[in-house]
Amino acid sequence: MKADPKAEAAPAGGGSKKLVIILIAVLVLVLGGGGAAAFFLMKGGDAAEAEHEEETAKPKKKKKKKQDEGPPVYVPVEPFTVNLNPEEGEQYxxxxxxLxxxxxxxxxxxxxxxxxVRSRILLLLSSKKASEINTPEGKTALAEEIMKQVxxxxxxxxDEQEVSEVLFTSFIIQ
Incomplete structure (x- = not known):
């Protein structure tokens, strides 16, 4: 028995039509997905750009820096020798x-x-009595007063300065 040539051609022709339709559907999906991805990426870029513009449009306030942004810097101050407010004779x-x-x-x-700085500290120190600054608490209070003055x-x-600590390196009362 001979097979009908039309019967064999029909399935082959139908298969190629299906293949073309599938390829077109895949192409539409790929292009649609790519277009959607591009849209969302461009829209996300616009949002980030708008946020950046908002930040730069705001007037900048001077922010105090946190200590953990970098290592602190130390400023040594030359020693002071001052007469203290008299209690029992002269003391210095x-x-x-x-800092x-x-x-x-x-x-x-x-x-x-x-x-x-030196003038402010000199005036502060010369107003103190030995009994006020002789204790650990007195020294701590003095460090806070020096920091406030500076x-x-x-x-x-x-603008105020940003001294965060006063570190005593020598402290002698006589």
């Missing part, structure tokens, strides 16, 4: 300390204004 204080600041910018600001702005309406 010889004091050396170092801890967050960065070189603060260090430079303090170094450039060292005469003001943190005061050097110019009217200027």
């Amino acid at each position: 204080l010889q004091l050396a300390f170092t 801890q600041v967050p960065d070189a910018e603060q260090s430079d600001a303090i170094k450039n204004n060292m005469p003001k 943190n005061e702005p050097f110019q009217d309406h200027g």
Whole structure:
């Protein structure tokens, strides 16, 4: 028996039509997926761009830097020798300390204004009595007062300094 040539050709022709339809469907899916991905990526880029523009449009406030942003910078202050407020005869204080600041910018600001720093500290120290600063608590309170004096702005309406600690390196009362 001979097979009908039309019967054999029909399935082959139907199969190629199916193959073309499947290829077209796959092509549409790939192009559609690529278009959707491009749309979402472009839209995401616009959102990030808009957020960046918002941040740069806001007026910048001076932020205080955190200590963990980098290693602290130490500013040594030359020793002081001052007469203390009299209690039992004349007494004097010889004091050396170092200031801890967050960065070189603060260090430079303090170094450039060292005469003001020394004047403020000298006035503070000469107002103290030996009994006020002889105890550990008195020394801690003095360190806080020194820090407050140094943190005061050097110019009217200027920014405060950012001294975070006063470290005594010599403390002698006689």
